[in-house]
Amino acid sequence: QVRLVESGGGFVQAGGSLRLSCAASGDTFISYAMAWFRQAPGTERNFIAGTSWGGTSTYYSDAVKGRFTISIDNTKNTVYLQMNSLKPEDTAVYYCAAGLLPDGLSLRADDYDYWGQGTQVTVSS
Numbered sequence: 001q002v003r004l005v006e007s008g009g010g011f012v013q014a015g016g017s018l019r020l021s022c023a024a025s026g027d028t029f030i031s032y033a034m035a036w037f038r039q040a041p042g043t044e045r046n047f048i049a050g051t052s053w054g055g056t057s058t059y060y061s062d063a064v065k066g067r068f069t070i071s072i073d074n075t076k077n078t079v080y081l082q083m084n085s086l087k088p089e090d091t092a093v094y095y096c097a098a099g100l101l102p103d104g105l106s107l108r109a110d111d112y113d114y115w116g117q118g119t120q121v122t123v124s125s
Helices: none
Strands: 003-007 010-013 018-025 033-039 046-052 058-060 068-073 078-083 092-099 119-124
Touching: 003 092, 018 033, 018 092, 018 119, 033 068, 033 078, 046 068, 046 078, 058 068
Parallel strands: 010 119
Antiparallel strands: 003 018, 018 078, 033 046, 033 092, 046 058, 068 078, 092 119
C-alpha cells in the first residue's frame, strides 16, 4: 500500500526558508507523478509544484515560481520542496500527492491517488 509521509513544516519569518520532505513507500514510483499542494483555511487545495518521478517534466504555479523547487532523491524515495523567500501568504497546510497519470502532471487534486497527512507551514510578517 502506498504511503506518503510529509515532514519539515514549521514556523518561519518572512524571507526565510524551509524544506519539506515527502517519504514515499509501498510501490515503485518510477511511473508516478509527484506533486505538492497547499490549503489555507477556508480555501481549496491548490497545486503549487509537480514533477514526474524521473524529473523529465516539472511545473510550478505562478504563486511559487522562482521561489520554490521540487526535487526527488531516488535513493531515498523522497520528494522535496525547497521553499525560499517565504511570504505570509504561503501560510498553509502542505500536502504531498502521488498519482499514476497517463497524461503526465495534473494541477487537479482529484487526479492524484495518494496523499500524505499534511504539514503546517506558518510564515510571520
